[in-house]
Amino acid sequence: MEGLKVSDANLVVYIHPSKAGKVSQSILRELSTLLFKYNEIFDGVVLAYDVTIQNKNAKVLPGIYPCFGVKLKAKMLLFSPKPDMLLEGKVVKLGKESLHVIVLGFSSASIAEEDIREEFRYRIKHGEEVFASTSHKRHVIKVGSMIQFLVKSFDEEILHISGSLIPVNTGSTKWLHKNMEEGSMVDRKKKRKDDRSEMHEHSTELLDDVGFSLKNEGRPKKSKRQRHAEQS
């Protein structure tokens, strides 16, 4: 699957003096506010990060709150789908007019009827709604199948993808893997599994934080940050 990349980043996280006793915890907390949001600087949605503190010494920023800046090196897993990329996702809803897919468990995608190629027809088979291929009998898309689709556009705010099943190499991944001989498909499958497990770890962390970080919005910002990102 395209659209996933790992970037190296040099970051500086500014920490409020009251957190001086628990630096690692506050660093992780700050970084977790980045998760599942599109970040312009990194050009992608941060899914996971791996952080190492570079230096035990930190520079103090002069000002009303003397925050100190900790330098970090981080490996960031980023998701940045661009038009004409191929993505894989699971079908969650199927209707005559549209297909709804979830990518990597967090990003929603929808494929409208006009973006589904003529080959697929909407049918009701054994009481179940499916998109069945007219040229290949076994090529069937139904709720729960994994499909590969092309990215048309990506809404960065809600992380919603608009997709297309027009190209020939899109459709049910199960059928495509069987019938299209591409060696790299196997590697991609493995990488996808690793990415997803890493992502799940951090997704639960975020979901715990969401409840409290929303409450924290009333309080003044605790740290200012500057970020320098280098892409390897």
Place this chain on the structure above:
Amino acid sequence: MGVELATDRPGFYEMVDVDVSDSELVYHVRDALKSVSQGDSDHYNQLIAVMHYTGRLAPDEVAMLVTSLKALSGSISYIDIIHHESLLSSIFGMSMWNYGPDVMDALVELIISLAASNGKFVDSCLDMLVRNFTPPKSYLDLLGHPRGLARKHEVLDRVHSALSHIADLVPLAPMRLTPIILQRMPHMFDKETLIVIYVESMLRLESSALGEFVGSTMLMALVDRLIDLDVEISWDDIVLEDSGKGIFDMELEDVDDIIGYAEKDGFEHPRGTLGRQSLGTNAVADKLDSLMVLACEHLKSCADGERLTKVFETLLQSFWVTILNAYKSKFSQFVMFYACSLDPEHCGERFAVFLADIFVCRTHPALTRMSAVAYLASYLSRGKFLPPSLIASTLKRLVDWCLEYCQVQNGEEKTLYPETHRVFYSGCQAIMYVLCFRMRSMMDSHRLKSQLLHMPLEPIFRHQLDPLKVCLPSIVEEFLRQAKAAHLFTVSETFLFNNLLESDLSKAFGGMERLDMFFPFDPCLLKKCDRFIRPSFVYWSMVKTTYDEGEDCSSEEDINEYFDGNGKSYMDGGITRSLDEHDLDLDEFECQLNKMSITPRNSLKNGLINKLENYMRMPARIRPSTSPESL
């Protein structure tokens, strides 16, 4: 506009008239939508008009609305956020409460499809659904009727299932849902039914699958609202009524009568007479009461669903952030009390440990620590469900801390500076308060008795910081009395308090916030939620003191007789609620206090006096609802 227009519009109407298939209707709608950008809005406007059908709809109008909505669901990809703005705002403005189940289903289907199709619609769809948590203002009164209630279930079931469907299709929707819910929460001055029905939906979300993501915010918002309402109730609203009877003759039913009189007479009662205390009719108190009931019911269902431990953590956080530092929260804290009573082993203990931790931790501000220990003292005394071992161990912690503090103080000051050592004094007062309630039961248990006797109380109370002089005299007096009877320790000087409620020194350590007179878990005066609290609550009249030699309490009838549930001594009612001196004349107050006191001036162990004592305490009737075994 709606009804007349339908007949005026031959175009649309005819289409439905002529048995048209669904797909053709979908194409028709798509054409209508497409032609807007080309300048032709006729069919488009007709479509919008259908959305505006109001009032009692005829069956064909209903059919029209349903088919239009379904056709729109099929044309989602043709809906453009800019060109079709008026159509979208009409759809999002629809209230499901105005329609029947068919229209509701079609509308919900459309909303779900809209949310899933395009990221731009998600917020508006969620907003529309949240707005449907509450009915239109005109509908509020109908909620009391069975028809209104049926409609409520129809709407809310669909709204919540729609929210969960959207969350399935758009995984990040819950994150966007939370700020919308908080923003649309009714203001605390809105109507009670409105607030209640909205909070019902909030709590329903908390127990649903979405609860994992939004649950904690919902609970915290609820506690915030409780405190907002709590703070609005002024102490003036706590009506002091002239009972006209002896305090121990007062029974629960009579209280309702008295409240009835109060409402009739318009509160023409002489101030300064202490009889029953209750809240007069007060809209804010009613709202708080209803919300507390909702909260308690929700906690009960969490306990039944074995989720309470997790929910309790959120509640505890919320308590710390919101309630603990609120200036004299009156009733909101009873939510914590109830939660603890549902699970004494985990939650009950957790709360006590949490409060004790705050007290001993030096990095917290003094006021927070004093407040925490006041909560702790009141909690340990009033929680019927608390295991004696927990009370003993927490007491030990407080005692150890106080002792350490004493040992650190070395100076030979002759004058007392209560304010400097206010945390210490609040700790001492807490110890005394808990022992007033629990000394007898601790002495009765062999193990706890030895623990108690080993506690270094004497060095603390005899220290030159002199807590016995500084702490609230009424508590000190009761404590000394019981301590003497239990042979816990004796003091060389006699303290003559003359039944003083408070002293200058106690006021000094209490500070501006009067934390010397803060007993947060005093009997809850809210009528509706009281039924949740009462079974696990220790009233002062239920407490056996160490100087009550005459009672054996082996016979159950005896227990019944002494528990009238609301019998107040100066421990309940009086000192704890009447805090503003401008409201009460202190002399009159003291006079009433004397009248009410169940204990005579001199602690006589004489059998005759005891009998008189018992006679004075005997209430008129046996009240099964307040006796312990019926609980």
